[in-house]
Amino acid sequence: MSRRVTRTVAAGLGAVVLLLAGALPAFAQATLEKINQSGTFVVGTRTGSPPFGFIDRNQNWVGFGVDLARLVHAAIEKRLGKTIKFELKETTPATRIPLITSGQVDLIAETMTITRSRMEQVDFGPVYFVTGAQFLVKKGSPITGVKSAAGKRVAVQQGSTNERILREQYPNIQLVVFPDQPAAFAALVQGRVDAYVNDGVQLAGLKAKAPNPGDWVITGEPISYEPYGLAMRENDSDFRDLVAFTLMEAIENGEYRKLYEKWMGEKGDVPYPLSETAETFLRMQVMPR
Amino acid sequence: MFRYDFDWSVLWQPPYGEWLLQGILTTLEISALAWVIALVLGCVAGAMRTVPSAVTRTIGAAYVEFFKNVPLLVWMFFWYFGAPQFLPLAVQDWLNRHGVAFVAAVVALGIYHGARFAEVIRAGIQSVPQGQFEAALSTGLGVAEAYRLILIPIALRLIIPPGTNETLNLLKNSSLALTISVAEITFQTRQIEAYTARGFEAITAGTLIYLVLCLVLAGVMSRVEKAVAIPGLIVRGSGPEG
Numbered sequence: 001m002s003r004r005v006t007r008t009v010a011a012g013l014g015a016v017v018l019l020l021a022g023a024l025p026a027f028a029q030a031t032l033e034k035i036n037q038s039g040t041f042v043v044g045t046r047t048g049s050p051p052f053g054f055i056d057r058n059q060n061w062v063g064f065g066v067d068l069a070r071l072v073h074a075a076i077e078k079r080l081g082k083t084i085k086f087e088l089k090e091t092t093p094a095t096r097i098p099l100i101t102s103g104q105v106d107l108i109a110e111t112m113t114i115t116r117s118r119m120e121q122v123d124f125g126p127v128y129f130v131t132g133a134q135f136l137v138k139k140g141s142p143i144t145g146v147k148s149a150a151g152k153r154v155a156v157q158q159g160s161t162n163e164r165i166l167r168e169q170y171p172n173i174q175l176v177v178f179p180d181q182p183a184a185f186a187a188l189v190q191g192r193v194d195a196y197v198n199d200g201v202q203l204a205g206l207k208a209k210a211p212n213p214g215d216w217v218i219t220g221e222p223i224s225y226e227p228y229g230l231a232m233r234e235n236d237s238d239f240r241d242l243v244a245f246t247l248m249e250a251i252e253n254g255e256y257r258k259l260y261e262k263w264m265g266e267k268g269d270v271p272y273p274l275s276e277t278a279e280t281f282l283r284m285q286v287m288p289r
Numbered sequence: 290m291f292r293y294d295f296d297w298s299v300l301w302q303p304p305y306g307e308w309l310l311q312g313i314l315t316t317l318e319i320s321a322l323a324w325v326i327a328l329v330l331g332c333v334a335g336a337m338r339t340v341p342s343a344v345t346r347t348i349g350a351a352y353v354e355f356f357k358n359v360p361l362l363v364w365m366f367f368w369y370f371g372a373p374q375f376l377p378l379a380v381q382d383w384l385n386r387h388g389v390a391f392v393a394a395v396v397a398l399g400i401y402h403g404a405r406f407a408e409v410i411r412a413g414i415q416s417v418p419q420g421q422f423e424a425a426l427s428t429g430l431g432v433a434e435a436y437r438l439i440l441i442p443i444a445l446r447l448i449i450p451p452g453t454n455e456t457l458n459l460l461k462n463s464s465l466a467l468t469i470s471v472a473e474i475t476f477q478t479r480q481i482e483a484y485t486a487r488g489f490e491a492i493t494a495g496t497l498i499y500l501v502l503c504l505v506l507a508g509v510m511s512r513v514e515k516a517v518a519i520p521g522l523i524v525r526g527s528g529p530e531g
Contacts, residue, residue: 097482098489121486178469
């Protein structure tokens with residue numbers, strides 16, 4: 001190799017190091033301190049995941065997750081004693097952990113399942129919602145669960161817990177992995193895949209927003225347990241307490257229930273009744289003062 | 290205070306190391322196939338834009354402008370979600386079962402970059418002195434033969450540096466195939482990130498792989514350029530170093 005090539009390689013490696021270095025300083029700061037300095041609270045959520053984070057008919061970015069993040073926002077403003085800008089940024093299962101660890105967002109408020117391997121990278125607030133993975137198929141499809149899905153093409157979202165469960169426990173299902181929900185659903189609509197597996201509530205959301213909800217069936221026993229949590233950077237107990245207390249208070253004073261009804265009640269965007277078990281579970285997470 | 294402990298072993302631990310290798314292979318396969326399509330389309334459309342016939346020139350220009358000016362991501366979606374709809378159901382079904390995403394990615398990348406190659410090749414043909422074309426015609430060659438035997442062979446030699454740039458762009462743009470479920474390098478780095486939550490390691494690995502692939506390609510092309518240079522015609526490479 002000539003000297004020119006060596007120089008190019010060195011410059012390239014240097015650039016990589018700089019890229020990493022650029023992402024690192026955010027680690028050195030507590031989240032509340034960072035928010036106080038920047039004057040902005042950046043929340044990562046989805047744009048196509050009703051009812052948690054989505055763009056509604058009036059082009060507003062809204063959702064259950066967004067509303068919970070707004071409660072955290074109010075608590076931050078109260079704590080810091082000043083007005084803080086509330087900013088939303090799009091995250092996907094594949095990008096949310098890098099976005100949070102690199103400091104580009106301060107809180108993930110979307111359909112993020114709490115898992116042990118994720119807990120090694122980020123910290124979670126209390127469980128704020130519970131669901132399980134099911135199949136979304138066209139009406140009349142022979143697929144009614146994991147057994148009948150053997151040999152079929154099944155769309156999943158990259159980075160989701162469902163993808164992992166299907167890959168590891170049901171190797172005879174042909175996985176087709178998409179970076180986001182709209183692409184996975186489009187593949188189902190166009191017939192590129194036979195089914196789409198995601199958390200039941202997200203499928204309910206998709207179905208509710210589809211042009212003809214009656215064309216779609218959510219089927220199969222839940223194949224997973226998906227407890228959702230708000231995620232933040234690791235080892236920042238001050239901020240973690242603030243998020244946890246905000247949620248506990250909301251469950252305690254009925255604010256949570258009000259928001260739940262707004263999004264998932266009978267007249268909500270995505271009707272998905274809160275089961276008694278789930279409600280008891282939520283209440284038991286509220287610690288005494 | 291926050292600290293990040295790097296754990297590079299996720300890059301070779303099973304099955305992640307294998308995923309990365311598969312990703313590299315897929316990227317190379319898509320890129321190589323798309324490159325062949327792009328080069329052929331580029332030569333045809335590039336040549337069409339330089340011929341005397343106004344109709345032919347317009348057709349060439351229409352192809353280039355239409356495909357070049359729509360984002361590649363849109364083309365990916367079009368060839369994957371849209372285009373197969375126009376095929377008979379049996380064909381669609383067969384495609385669905387036999388890697389329609391891969392084919393769509395190759396076609397999208399090949400046709401899009403064909404339009405971009407066409408511009409490079411057109412510039413190459415136009416930079417061949419007019420006398421060459423006239424001399425070729427005066428030896429009794431037809432226009433098509435003059436292009437095929439004289440103009441395009443010279444132009445392809447002239448455009449190796451900008452052509453290499455386009456090739457590298459094509460290689461890097463192949464990463465967009467992940468949006469339609471093709472498991473290339475970027476897809477696999479994201480997959481590793483999703484399984485291990487080791488984003489920095491995975492993305493760094495992906496970055497270095499693209500960097501190495503591009504540098505190797507550039508190195509090879511620069512040798513090819515020297516090897517096929519026509520003495521006296523191409524002055525590049527005859528500077529102080531050469």
